[in-house]
Amino acid sequence: MIRWILQGILRDKNRSLFPFLVVTAGVALVVFTVGFMEGIFMGMIDSTANLDTGHLRLVNKPFYDEEHLNPMDRALTSQNEIHQWLRENSDPIIKWAPRIRWGAIADVPDENGETKSQTPIIGMALDLLSPDSREVDRLDLKGALVRGRLPQGPKEILLGYELARSLDVELDQTITLLGQTFDGGLATDNYKVVGLVRFGVFAMDKKMALIDLADAQDSFYMEDTVTDFLGFLPSHISYKEYKNFKIELQSRLNDLRLNPPKDWAKDDFPIVLSVLEQRNLDNMVEVFEMVKKIFVGIIVLLMVLVLWNAGLLNGIHRYGELGLLLAMGQTHWKLVWMLGVEAFSIGILGSLAGSLIGGGGVYYLQEVGINMGDTFAQTGIMMNDVMRGRVTAESFLLGVGPGIMASVLGSLFASVALFQRSEANLFRELEAG
Amino acid sequence: MNSIVSIEKVVKVYRVGSEDFTALHEISLEIEAGAFMSFVGPSGSGKTTLLNLIGGLDQPTSGSIFFKNVKLGELNRTALAEYRRKNLGFVFQTYNLLPVYSVYENILFPLLLDGNKESAVRQLVMDMVASVGLSDQIKKRPSQLSGGQCQRVAIARALVKKPALILADEPTANLDAENSYQILELMRELNKQFKAAFVFSTHDEKVTKYVTREVGLEDGRVCWDKRRNGFGSLE
Numbered sequence: 322m323i324r325w326i327l328q329g330i331l332r333d334k335n336r337s338l339f340p341f342l343v344v345t346a347g348v349a350l351v352v353f354t355v356g357f358m359e360g361i362f363m364g365m366i367d368s369t370a371n372l373d374t375g376h377l378r379l380v381n382k383p384f385y386d387e388e389h390l391n392p393m394d395r396a397l398t399s400q401n402e403i404h405q406w407l408r409e410n411s412d413p414i415i416k417w418a419p420r421i422r423w424g425a426i427a428d429v430p431d432e433n434g435e436t437k438s439q440t441p442i443i444g445m446a447l448d449l450l451s452p453d454s455r456e457v458d459r460l461d462l463k464g465a466l467v468r469g470r471l472p473q474g475p476k477e478i479l480l481g482y483e484l485a486r487s488l489d490v491e492l493d494q495t496i497t498l499l500g501q502t503f504d505g506g507l508a509t510d511n512y513k514v515v516g517l518v519r520f521g522v523f524a525m526d527k528k529m530a531l532i533d534l535a536d537a538q539d540s541f542y543m544e545d546t547v548t549d550f551l552g553f554l555p556s557h558i559s560y561k562e563y564k565n566f567k568i569e570l571q572s573r574l575n576d577l578r579l580n581p582p583k584d585w586a587k588d589d590f591p592i593v594l595s596v597l598e599q600r601n602l603d604n605m606v607e608v609f610e611m612v613k614k615i616f617v618g619i620i621v622l623l624m625v626l627v628l629w630n631a632g633l634l635n636g637i638h639r640y641g642e643l644g645l646l647l648a649m650g651q652t653h654w655k656l657v658w659m660l661g662v663e664a665f666s667i668g669i670l671g672s673l674a675g676s677l678i679g680g681g682g683v684y685y686l687q688e689v690g691i692n693m694g695d696t697f698a699q700t701g702i703m704m705n706d707v708m709r710g711r712v713t714a715e716s717f718l719l720g721v722g723p724g725i726m727a728s729v730l731g732s733l734f735a736s737v738a739l740f741q742r743s744e745a746n747l748f749r750e751l752e753a754g
Numbered sequence: 755m756n757s758i759v760s761i762e763k764v765v766k767v768y769r770v771g772s773e774d775f776t777a778l779h780e781i782s783l784e785i786e787a788g789a790f791m792s793f794v795g796p797s798g799s800g801k802t803t804l805l806n807l808i809g810g811l812d813q814p815t816s817g818s819i820f821f822k823n824v825k826l827g828e829l830n831r832t833a834l835a836e837y838r839r840k841n842l843g844f845v846f847q848t849y850n851l852l853p854v855y856s857v858y859e860n861i862l863f864p865l866l867l868d869g870n871k872e873s874a875v876r877q878l879v880m881d882m883v884a885s886v887g888l889s890d891q892i893k894k895r896p897s898q899l900s901g902g903q904c905q906r907v908a909i910a911r912a913l914v915k916k917p918a919l920i921l922a923d924e925p926t927a928n929l930d931a932e933n934s935y936q937i938l939e940l941m942r943e944l945n946k947q948f949k950a951a952f953v954f955s956t957h958d959e960k961v962t963k964y965v966t967r968e969v970g971l972e973d974g975r976v977c978w979d980k981r982r983n984g985f986g987s988l989e
Contacts, residue, residue: 322866325859332854645850648811650839651867652832744834745812 326662335638340631340664340731341671344724347624348675349682351617352720353710356683358616360711362609366560366596371459372445372520374596375551376563377415377570379407382590384548391424391443393503393541396548397591399582407550410573412566414555418456419547421446421537425500425508427530429488438488444498444530446537450474459553462518462531468492469516476536478512481526482519490514502542510540545584559713560606563595617719624727625734632660632735640750643739648747657736661729668728672721679720686710758918758951759785759808764817766803766974777803778974780817785953787918790945791967792954800974801955805921808953809842810834822918839868843912843950845922849904851896851911858883858892861910868915879914885947886910886940902933909941913948922954926961938964 330337370376384395397403400419407417423444431437448454449462449472457463462471467482469492478498480490490496492514500508512532519526538544554566571593581589597603636643646656690709766778778800785791785808793801806812807819810826811834819826821841829837843864844850851860861882865875883889886906896904905925912920925941926934942964945952954961962968970978 324872325855325863325866328859329852329854641850642852645844645852646867647835648809648838648844649864649867650835650837650842652835744810744831745806747806747811 322659323662326659327666330663330666336635336663337667340628340635340667340728341674343624343627343631344668344671344728345674345678347620347727348672348720348724349679350675351620351723352676352679352716353682354616354679355613355716355719356679356712357686357708357710358609358613359713359716360683360687360709362605363556363560363711364709365605366602367556368522369600369602370551370553370596371461372522372525374594374599375418375549376554376558376596377411377552377567378594378596378599379403379417379550379552379570379591380548380594382592383588385592385594388422391422391501393423393501393543393548394505395589396421396503396543396546397550397589398546398584400545400547402582403550403577403591406577407552410576411552411570414558415552415566416455418447418454418459418551418553419534420549420551421534421541421543421546422548423500423537423541425498427484427488428497428499429490429494430497438490440484440488441528442484442530443528444532444537446532446534448535449531449533450535460520460531465518465520467517467519469514472515472533475533475539476510476512477515477533479516479518479531480514481529482517483523483526484528484530485514485517487527492517498540500541503546504542506542508541510536512536556711559715560597563597567593567595613719617723621723621727624724625730628664628728628731629734630731632664632732633738636735636738644742644747644750647742647744653740656739657733660732660736660739664728664732665725668725671728672724675724676717676721680712680717683710683712683716687712756787757784758787758822759783760818760820760823761785761804761808762818762820764804764807764814764819766800766807766812767815776974778807778814781974781976782817783969783976783979785919785951787951788945788949789951789953789967790942790965791952791969792956792961792965793969793971794957794962795971795977796957798973799971801957801971802923803974804971805923805953805955808919809844809921810837839864840915841918843915843917843920845905845908845912845920845925847924847927849896849901849908849928851904851907853896856893856895857888857899857907860896860907861914864911864915882910882914885913885944900933901929902936905929905933905937906940909937909944913944913950916948917950920950920952922952924956924958925954926956926958931960934958934960 381395381397384392387395404417404419423446425442425444427440427442428436429438447456449456457471472479478496494514495511496514497509497511502508520529538546574591574593577591597606643656687710761781761783764778764781765776768775768777781804793804795801807814810829813827821837826834826837852863855863858879862872862875862879865879866872883892886909888903888906891899891903896907899907926937929937938961941952954965967981969976
């Protein structure tokens with residue numbers, strides 16, 4: 322019987338083409354839009370993670386509580402031991418990278434050695450020189466480099482493009498960093514400006530400087546000490562799963578707290594944070610999820626309304642056929658079931674086509690992207706210039722599930738009219754042709 | 755002969771606006787198993803109303819209709835649908851074939867409705883197609899057939915599940931004389947072959963030559979009930 326029904330919808334374009342196109346368009350729209358939204362949102366999360374917070378972050382709580390002050394004396398000592406502990410106690414797909422957040426005053430001298438310009442800067446120290454380090458790729462420093470080159474030796478510094486311009490500093494010029502050492506003393510060290518970078522985030526381009534991790538440890542007297550261990554997850558892991566990784570790691574942290582490295586202070590207390598708990602991203606996630614649900618809800622509602630009307634038109638188009646089936650002894654409920662199977666089949670076919678179209682569009686955006694650099698040039702949003710879609714299972718589920726549901730619901734609503742049809746007039750109606 | 759349908763003092767009144775219109779006045783009839791009969795009369799005489807009631811598509815205002823001793827008035831909507839599905843075949847003036855399905859599929863359909871699997875009834879359908887002389891047209895759609903061929907398909911569809919009763923409303927009205935005779939001849943042969951009772955509603959005089967019983971209706975009343983044995987005239 323189901324094969325018979327399928328033959329009917331494939332042969333009779335009048336009963337299947339319009340609903341098929343509606344479902345295809347609706348599902349394509351949902352899959353594409355949700356995939357694009359997910360891509361943008363995940364891109365934003367990834368940018369924040371790569372540049373600042375990691376997807377997971379292990380940090381000393383006393384440091385985190387006063388993070389705005391960059392309290393270097395509350396950084397975590399025994400870097401190598403902790404790094405090893407993280408490798409052994411966290412999911413192997415998490416790649417951990419030690420970093421130091423630092424703050425300093427950058428002093429640019431003139432040709433006489435007098436201060437030409439000076440400004441407070443925020444900095445990140447990361448492993449730029451180890452051959453097996455992935456930090457350069459992670460921050461896409463080669464792509465972000467506007468002038469000069471990446472650091473290749475000690476005491477070389479990358480400056481944000483806008484920062485360099487405001488300081489009026491040139492490549493190969495030496496600047497002095499004045500900061501605080503791990504033990505509270507004054508740190509001064511000279512760095513050679515070797516490259517200017519543009520992150521696409523105005524706030525960072527205006528204030529950010531990058532140096533190698535070992536240089537920072539030397540300049541700020543932080544031997545075997547870092548402020549953060551950032552954990553990076555593969556791109557296919559959804560932000561909804563970050564919490565699980567965090568909980569898993571957190572459950573093992575007690576062991577570390579109970580058996581801490583010997584150099585730790587008594588009140589050192591490492592905590593794990595996910596990217597969503599920082600920079601107000603959790604609120605953005607809530608808004609994003611709500612917008613997504615509203616969007617899908619509206620599309621589904623529109624589809625149901627259109628398909629309901631399509632079902633009514635279909636009922637008129639097939640008035641004779643449905644009447645004949647009733648006369649031949651088909652019950653009303655069986656007819657509704659038949660129309661439901663038709664709608665379900667059309668829903669599946671339309672959803673497949675819509676998924677292919679919408680998914681294809683998202684895949685194109687995932688691979689190629691849209692460059693929105695000019696639009697975001699002056700914003701403080703931590704976001705890549707190139708907006709990319711993301712092909713996710715969720716976007717397909719959000720498209721296919723409601724697509725099929727809308728098709729069946731539309732058909733069922735339209736089928737209500739069948740129950741109002743009296744058999745008593747069937748002979749006359751069928752004789753009318 | 756044993757009757758399969760008993761009609762007892764059936765009255766059917768329709769409400770037309772604020773007026774009552776009596777379509778049937780205390781009709782009483784017996785329809786025998788294997789009958790080949792017609793209801794004849796002008797438009798509005800009550801022929802189609804009577805077919806409607808026998809077909810379980812409508813209920814009489816008073817009186818009763820029994821099919822094999824089962825009172826149709828006591829059956830609910832679902833049971834009436836099952837009654838039609840199991841016991842009746844319908845043939846219409848305008849054929850009412852499903853346009854997107856082939857000859858084979860149109861004839862197969864009532865069997866699928868009854869819960870049969872295609873593989874189990876394929877031969878039955880093929881035999882039925884052969885019985886109506888359309889074996890070479892089996893894959894064609896209704897739009898590719900002549901009116902006479904369409905009516906043959908409709909007859910095969912009505913007969914394929916071997917019902918006890920075929921209700922045919924003006925089955926020759928859309929056909930030319932030659933096709934009408936061919937169709938009536940075919941139905942008479944199938945009537946003998948399958949032992950199904952054929953009840954026509956018609957005002958086509960050609961039908962009269964074929965039926966063995968003719969019930970004349972006028973203004974909702976039975977005016978005559980003539981029978982014939984063999985090829986003699988109706989008496």
